[in-house]
Amino acid sequence: MELKKLKIGRTELSGNLLLAPMADVTNLAFRLLCRRYGADFTYTEMISADALLNESRKSFIKGLSTQEDRPFGVQLVGNCPEKLIKAALFIEEEYRPEVIDVNMGCPSRCITGAGCGSALLNSPEIVYTIVSELTDALKTPVTAKIRLLGREEKTLEIARLVEKAGASALTVHGRTAAQMYSGSSNLSGIKAVKDELSIPVIANGDVKDEESVEKTLELTGCDGLMIGRAAMGNPFVFRRIRHYLETGEKLEAEEQSRRLEDFDTYISLLEEHGLLSSINLRMHAHWFTKGLRGSRQIREKINGLEDGRAVTELIRSFCQEIY
Ligand SMILES: Cc1cc2nc3c(=O)[nH]c(=O)nc-3n(C[C@H](O)[C@H](O)[C@H](O)COP(=O)(O)O)c2cc1C
Known part of the structure; x- marks a missing residue:
C-alpha cells in the first residue's frame, strides 16, 4: 500500500x-x-x-x-x-x-x-x-x-x-x-x-x-x-x-481527549468563520462524542441545553476536565 x-x-x-x-x-x-x-x-x-x-x-x-x-x-x-x-x-x-x-x-x-x-x-x-x-x-x-x-x-x-x-x-x-x-x-x-x-x-x-x-x-x-x-x-x-x-503501520492514538479537543477546535473554526449559528451543533456534538467514555451523560446534558453557546461551554468544560 x-x-x-x-x-x-x-x-x-x-x-x-x-x-x-x-x-x-x-x-x-x-x-x-x-x-x-x-x-x-x-x-x-x-x-x-x-x-x-x-x-x-x-x-x-x-x-x-x-x-x-x-x-x-x-x-x-x-x-x-x-x-x-x-x-x-x-x-x-x-x-x-x-x-x-x-x-x-x-x-x-x-x-x-x-x-x-x-x-x-x-x-x-x-x-x-x-x-x-x-x-x-x-x-x-x-x-x-x-x-x-x-x-x-x-x-x-x-x-x-x-x-x-x-x-x-x-x-x-x-x-x-x-x-x-x-x-x-x-x-x-x-x-x-x-x-x-x-x-x-x-x-x-x-x-x-x-x-x-x-x-x-x-x-x-x-x-x-x-x-x-x-x-x-x-x-x-x-x-x-x-x-x-x-x-504501512497503524497509528495508535488516545481517542477520548483527542475527540473532545477536535470538537473544541471545530467550534473555534465555526466561530471564526461565522458559522456557529447556521449548523445543528447538537447533532455535531453527538457525532464527536459517539463511543467515548461517558458519552451518554455528555449527550443527555447536551440535549437539555437551550442554545449553541451552552453546548460549546459544556464541551469546553469536558475538555478541561480531561487535559
Ligand atoms: C449526512 C450525509 C449527507 C450526505 N450528503 C451528500 C451530498 O450532499 N452529496 C453527495 O453526493 N453525497 C452525499 N452523501 C453521501 C456521501 O457523500 C457518501 O457517498 C456516502 O456516505 C458513502 O460513503 P461513506 O460510506 O464513506 O459514508 C451524504 C451522506 C451522509 C451520511
Missing part, C-alpha cells in the same frame, strides 16, 4: 484521500479540520442550483470557502443544464474552486422526486448533456459522483458517457440508490467502472479504517478514496489512514 498522488483536472493533489460531500456536515469549518488531518481534497455540501438562482445568490453561499480551503470542489445538485450552468458560472466567478461536481447519486426522496441526484442515472442522455454543457461553459474542471445501477451494463453506460462528455474524474459510491445505506459497498462494481474508464475513478463507500482502505484499493484499483461517514465527528480518520498508507 502507498499514498498515491491523484490529479484532478489541472490540480495535482498531495495524495488521494478525499472528503465526501455531505449535507449538514461538510461546511467550511469541518472541511478545514479534515484538511489539517490530511484530507487532500474536500467537497462542499451539495448546493441546489435552483435554490442558488432563486435566492439572493451572494447571501446564499456567503462564507462558502476561503483561501485556506484549497483545493476544494463545489457540488451542485440539479437537473436542468441551463440552470446548472448559470449556478456553476456564478460559483466559478465568486470562489474559483478547483472542481465543480454534479450530484448524480443522492437517493433521498426530496431530491429524486425533483428529478435530481440519483434520478439522473435513469436518463443517460441528460447525464451526457449536463456534463458536456458544463465542461463547455466552464473554465473549471467538472466531475460527477454516481451510485451503481442495478445492472452493471447500465452503470458502465453512464460512466462512459460522463467520461465522453469531458468530466475530469468520476466518484462511484458502491451502492445502488435503492439500497440507500444498507448492505455494503460493492467493490467489484466499482472496479468494473475503474477498468472501463481512462479518467481517474474515486472509490467511495464504507472506507473507515486501515482494513477497509486496503481492501478498497486492492479490489477496485481506484485512483482515489473518498471518505464520508467515518469522518463525521472524527476528522482524525484522515491522519490514521494517511499514516497507514505512508508507513
Whole structure:
C-alpha cells in the first residue's frame, strides 16, 4: 500500500484521500479540520442550483470557502443544464474552486422526486448533456459522483458517457440508490467502472479504517478514496489512514481527549468563520462524542441545553476536565 498522488483536472493533489460531500456536515469549518488531518481534497455540501438562482445568490453561499480551503470542489445538485450552468458560472466567478461536481447519486426522496441526484442515472442522455454543457461553459474542471445501477451494463453506460462528455474524474459510491445505506459497498462494481474508464475513478463507500482502505484499493484499483461517514465527528480518520498508507503501520492514538479537543477546535473554526449559528451543533456534538467514555451523560446534558453557546461551554468544560 502507498499514498498515491491523484490529479484532478489541472490540480495535482498531495495524495488521494478525499472528503465526501455531505449535507449538514461538510461546511467550511469541518472541511478545514479534515484538511489539517490530511484530507487532500474536500467537497462542499451539495448546493441546489435552483435554490442558488432563486435566492439572493451572494447571501446564499456567503462564507462558502476561503483561501485556506484549497483545493476544494463545489457540488451542485440539479437537473436542468441551463440552470446548472448559470449556478456553476456564478460559483466559478465568486470562489474559483478547483472542481465543480454534479450530484448524480443522492437517493433521498426530496431530491429524486425533483428529478435530481440519483434520478439522473435513469436518463443517460441528460447525464451526457449536463456534463458536456458544463465542461463547455466552464473554465473549471467538472466531475460527477454516481451510485451503481442495478445492472452493471447500465452503470458502465453512464460512466462512459460522463467520461465522453469531458468530466475530469468520476466518484462511484458502491451502492445502488435503492439500497440507500444498507448492505455494503460493492467493490467489484466499482472496479468494473475503474477498468472501463481512462479518467481517474474515486472509490467511495464504507472506507473507515486501515482494513477497509486496503481492501478498497486492492479490489477496485481506484485512483482515489473518498471518505464520508467515518469522518463525521472524527476528522482524525484522515491522519490514521494517511499514516497507514505512508508507513504501512497503524497509528495508535488516545481517542477520548483527542475527540473532545477536535470538537473544541471545530467550534473555534465555526466561530471564526461565522458559522456557529447556521449548523445543528447538537447533532455535531453527538457525532464527536459517539463511543467515548461517558458519552451518554455528555449527550443527555447536551440535549437539555437551550442554545449553541451552552453546548460549546459544556464541551469546553469536558475538555478541561480531561487535559
Ligand atoms: C449526512 C450525509 C449527507 C450526505 N450528503 C451528500 C451530498 O450532499 N452529496 C453527495 O453526493 N453525497 C452525499 N452523501 C453521501 C456521501 O457523500 C457518501 O457517498 C456516502 O456516505 C458513502 O460513503 P461513506 O460510506 O464513506 O459514508 C451524504 C451522506 C451522509 C451520511
